[in-house]
Amino acid sequence: MSLSETKQKKCICAGLLAHVDAGKTTLSEAMLYVSGNLKKLGRVDHQDAFLDTYHLERERGITIFSKQAILEREHMRLMLLDTPGHVDFSTEMERTLQVLDYAILVISGSAGVQGHTETLWKLLEQYRIPTFVFINKMDLDTADYDTVLAQLKSRLSDSCVDFSFDRDAAQRDEEAAMCDESLMEAFLEEGVLTQEQLRHAVVHRQIFPCFFGSALKLEGVEEFLDGIQAYTVDPVYPKEFGAKVYKISRDPQGNRLTWMKITGGGLKVKTVLTNAGLSVQEEDVWEDKVDQIRLYSGEKYQMTDSVPAGSVCAVTGLKRTQPGDALGLEPVSIEPILSPVLTYQLILPEGTDVPSTLRSIKQLEEEDPQLHIIWNERLQEIHIQLMGEIQLEILKSMIAERFGLDVSFGEGHVVYKETITAPVEGVGHFEPLRHYAEVHLLLEPLERGAGLEFDTVCSEDKLDRNWQRLILTHLAEREHLGVLTGSPITDMRITLLSGKAHAKHTEGGDFRQATYRAIRQGLMKAQSMLLEPWYAFRLEVPQEFIGRAMTDIPARGGTFDPPETDGTYSVLTGTAPVSSMRD
CATH class of the missing domain: 3.30.230.10 (Ribosomal Protein S5; domain 2)
Known part of the structure; x- marks a missing residue:
């Protein structure tokens, strides 16, 4: 597609976020299929989902790396970014938030709002990202419309409004009007809300449109896409060049890919990019030429000579970029909110050349800066900071594939500061x-x-x-x-x-x-002070086990608020030291 053709369409960059197993990748598959961008519908449990391209993602049925897919409709080009749902990979998810125009939060109709869902909601609030909610798995007997909608309003926001197309429009407008004073004034004057007023309210996070359906059975997916098309605003970008780097990766041939969102002007092949002019020291300034611009959709990509503002692309030729880099007019990124709390010793096979191995695996830190690969001079050991056990397993596999090393890890320790x-x-x-x-x-x-x-x-x-x-x-x-x-x-x-x-x-x-x-x-x-990391937790247990949980948490140094009842479950929220709650 040419540059001019793309500009005639509304171009939106939207990220899919969810608690693990809510059906996020299944929804992205369904959206691509019903819009005609996929000929065959893959499934996570059949290990053939379009966006689960890494073999461990297919084996485990979870998303590990953020992926891009381009969804074309008659009046909209949607750049979908599928992000990891498992908490171990939440730093990868958080970096993607900085380039989104809108977020799509996927919630399981049977499980409802879960612990990690609330963490995601707080991050979306922090980054001020307008959000659509898709309540998935509504075909299951355990999914209850009233229960889920009540949870959305009580645990996320009162401004979650059912925008399903089969709803009475007057009732929807009335609920939407309750979310903001200016909407209420307009509704009292006219008796209805215009699409323009609703779009404005969505983009300013005054209301959060909710849609219900089943991604696996393709129910409600077409209506959801219609909703995104109807209630999103095409972003306006400055004419001067700007870009935000959100990810570094390598293709199967080992080429270094810099993933970026163009936030101003446009980008052409052979352009020389630099980080000069930002708050960097002279010795950290770099200049590199863009060799290729790739537009990825799943594993496949097409090369293009130029991309307009609003595009998400992968660029080759840049050697010193890092996730979070701001180029051109783009302001400097904020530091990630989530950070690892566990550190492990990396144990190399006997006879391995440690200095050259350390240089090699530093590539992984480029791709995920939150890994913090550290050479401990005092202990003469390599240490890596991680979010949890599953990330450890994935890292072991990646080191074996990328560098041919069968590594192991020592016992994990808590990261103190x-x-x-x-x-x-x-x-x-x-x-x-x-x-x-x-x-x-x-x-x-x-x-x-x-x-x-x-x-x-x-x-x-x-x-x-x-x-x-x-x-x-x-x-x-x-x-x-x-x-x-x-x-x-x-x-x-x-x-x-x-x-x-x-x-x-x-x-x-x-x-x-x-x-x-x-x-x-x-x-x-x-006078120094040691800082210990603590978890904020939400624990859901069957009501008959609540007494045991209330005994266990103080024994582990934690505290909690009075228990609440949520259906057949009791819920405890509180805080506890990472050291005692790790497992």
Whole structure:
């Protein structure tokens, strides 16, 4: 399809999200099939689903990597991004959120709103993504319309409104009007709501249209696509180039693919892209030429010379891009909210060349930055941070396939972090023969979850601007370890107060040593605190087991709110340390 043809259609990028086993991949299959984009309907349980392209996805029946499919209708081009539903792969899902125009949240009609569904809802709220809800598996005897709709309103939002096409339009408009004052005013004046008013309310997250059906039996899927077409707004993009990188992968030939959403202008083959102009240090600036632009649908792709704004594509030729990179006019991405809480030692086969293996498997960290592949100098071990056991199994398989190594993992440990409780100044000197550098840093505690911030208030009369920028680079370039348990530091602001250089003897590497020493000296003087990760949990158990659960949770150091009843189940919500709740 040519550039001009694409522009005549509404072009929407929508992501499918769900708790595992809600039928998300089955819905994407059904949407592609009923719109004529798939000739044969695959099934997850038959291991032939169009978007489950990796063999472990087919064997396990779960989505591990986000995938793209292009769905063409007469007046709409829908770029579907199928994301992982299992909590172990939620960081892959979260990176995809940053490029979505709309989200499609899939909920099982028989299971209702589940624990991970609420996590997804909070993320969609955080990223301000307009959301359509498809309640799947309504053909099952255990699925009850009234129960599910009540759960949507009580546990997600009062603004979830049934938009099914067989509903009375006046009743739908009345419910929608209750969600927003301006809608209520319009409804009281006219007695109806226009499609334009409803579209506006959807895109501003004032209402969340809900549709009911069965993806497996193709019930309600056509109506759902009609609903997306009717109640979405074609995004308007600036004329200047912008792009957001959300994923790095490699094709079967080993070519590095940078997946991006074009958020302004357009992109042509042979364009030189750079991250210059953003808040990066000079030595981190790169320039690379776009060799190919690929539009993927499942495993297959077509190459194109150019793509307009709004497109999601994979690009070859870029060597230093990372998930979260913002190019051109695009603002810098926010840091992911979800992060791993477990770390495992990677045990290599005897006789393996450790340095070259470490370099190779760092490729996997490029593809999933949340893995945090770390060389522990003190223990002389490779450590990897993960979300859970299933991710561990997938990683073992990927290392065997990609690098021919049969690795194993040590016992998992909880990822602790360290911070400080009061401001402290650290000073670092580096002064061997013919070298000199001095750095003064202020370390201040921040609120929980703030991460690390770096700043400078140093006068350029005291220290040249280039040296200051170099010190800030050294602060950000590595994980600095605390002094209590050697865990990474977090939740503090580190500010450069002052520094000294020698006109003749100072080199760049001198400031690296002085910076590291200033942090260490400050931490040695500070009152440090160990931070332990906790889970927020929702536990659903049959009512006869609620007493046992209420005994077990305090025994594991957890707390919970008074139990609630949800049908035949009792529900406990609370918090508990990861260390005692892991299994």
